[in-house]
Structure formats: C-alpha cells, structure tokens
Amino acid sequence: MNHSLFTTKEAAQFLGVSKAFLERDRWAGARVPFIKVGSRAVRYRLSDLEEYVERQIRHSTSEVA
Template identity: 45%
Template sequence: MNYSTQILKAADSDLDQLMDEREAASILCYSVRALQNWRHRGGGPKFVKVSARSVRYRRRDLLEWVEARIVANTSE
C-alpha cells in the first residue's frame, strides 16, 4: 500500500472537504501564486469555482493530482 493510499483511507471522511487556496498551497508545499498560475494556464489540481472571485479545492482532488505525478525515475 503506497503513502497516498494510506492518506486516502485515513482521511476518507475529509476527502470532500473544501479548503481555500492558502490551505491547498500548504498541503502541496507550493505558493498560492503557483496555484493561481496553474488555474490560469492549466496543469494544476481540479478546483471548485464558488464565485467569480472565490475558488476552493477538495482534498480528494489535491491527493489525486499528487498521485498522478509520482514517477519511479527521471526517464518517465
């Protein structure tokens, strides 16, 4: 069982919890500005557009985004 799977099982009830971009950036160890750039350019985790000026992230989407980027070596 890999690390992300363990996290998913441990936090099953919290997977759909919405968080603001500051919390999401903290979980991913990136800046809020990086999340904003990804939203604009594409390539970042899925997000929920609550209003024209407000976005939220689901924990589930952050973990899936990380899981999709796990590689075994630099040639992947």
C-alpha cells in the same frame, strides 16, 4: 468520501507549493482541479489534491510527465 474544501493558501500548504503556483496553474489550464464558488471564491477538494499528488509519482528523473 471527504468533501473538505481548501482555500488556495491551504491547498498550497498541503501540496508544498506557493499560492502563486496554484494561481498560475489556474490561469494556464489547471492541472490541479479547482472549484469556483460564486463569482470569485476558488476552492480545492481534498480528494482532488490527493489524486493530483498520486498522478505526480515518477520512478525516474528522466521519465516524461
């Protein structure tokens, strides 16, 4: 099991999205799981990012998420 922790910037690069996307996602209910370290630091586990990517797989553009 890999316990690598990514910063928001690193997680955004891994997913190919902006930091703002992840910041909005946390504010709106966090589809991408994250970890709070202390009172302010936010980190993402590699395993959670990989699982998120797997959940995004679709077979048609008309498929409902």
